[in-house]
Amino acid sequence: AVCTRRGIAVGHTPGVLTETTADLTVALLLAAARRLPEAQAAVRAGEWTTWKPLWLAGRDIHGSTVGIVGLGRIGRAVARRLRGFGCRLLYTGPRDVPEARELGARYVDLETLLAESDFVTLHCPLTPRTRHLIDARALALMKPTAILVNASRGAVVDTGALHEALAAGRIAGAALDVTDPEPLPPDHPLLALPNCLVVPHIGSASVATRTRMAVMAAENLLAGLRGEPLPHCANPEVYRSREGTGR
Structure with missing residues (x-):
């Protein structure tokens, strides 16, 4: 708003990282559900010996309930991917999203989403309202699984509460x-x-996305x-105001 009032055009790269960030989100979900980092560490430590029925047993994604906090561009891209796993999709946010119906996602309040979801994935902006949205109280509502x-x-998550x-x-x-x-300090x-x-x-860290x-x-x-209009402009109204002032 300040830049617009001063006649300054602001460039950005809208939408370019949506799909890549959604890919990473699902990768994180899969890795955590199937305990991939623990499995790799076990192999490197020489713990892979004979077969054990429940060794490194993780959680299934197929047929699970996934709660999406924020059904914007990235949240919807995540939902599209998770439909392929046969997930039941819940979402919450400031309002109902029309596109949710075609994604098979149901709008619920945050408390219901936390209580019913097997996986909770966050895709909301950081605002005063969403800072520490996931705090000790919210974490207590989630399933132990x-x-x-x-x-x-x-900062959408209270780091101390999450650690506890x-x-x-x-x-x-x-x-x-x-x-x-x-970044987090190493200790x-x-x-x-x-x-x-x-x-x-590393949400946007693919070669194609970073190139774009x-x-x-x-x-x-x-x-x-x-001296031309920016093709990817965050405040295109600045050009209309310039026309009005003859600048």
Whole structure:
């Protein structure tokens, strides 16, 4: 708003990372559900010996209930992928989303979503209202077998409360692409937990997506240097206001 009032066009790269971030979200969910980091560590430690019935037994995704907090572009992309697993989809947010019907997702309040979901995945923006949305109270509502996935913003989750819940076994696991603080220091207690998977904010980290982001940024830069409207502009109304003032 400040830039618009001052006649400054703001460039961005809208939508470019939606599908790639959704891919990573499902990868995190799968990795945590099937305990892949623990399994890899066990192999490297020489623990793979004879077959044991429940050794490294994880959670099924097919037929599970997945709660999506925030059914925006990324949340909807995640829902499309999870339909292929035969998941029951719940979602919550500030309002009902018309596209949810075709995705087979049902709108519920946050408390219901937390209580009924086997997996909870976060895709909401960080605002004063969503800061620490997942706090000790919210975590206490989740099933002890549930897994939390966060690929939105780290501060949506109360890190201390999450550590306590994981360490005490109040929820089964967590998979995080974002943290608070970010990056986590190497000696952070979350990193010592076998049921917490943390990756370094790599939601958009595919070669194709990062290339497209660079191209879109360059297109904006070149247009700006030529005095042309930015092709990927966050505040296109700035050009209408310029026309009105003759600038």
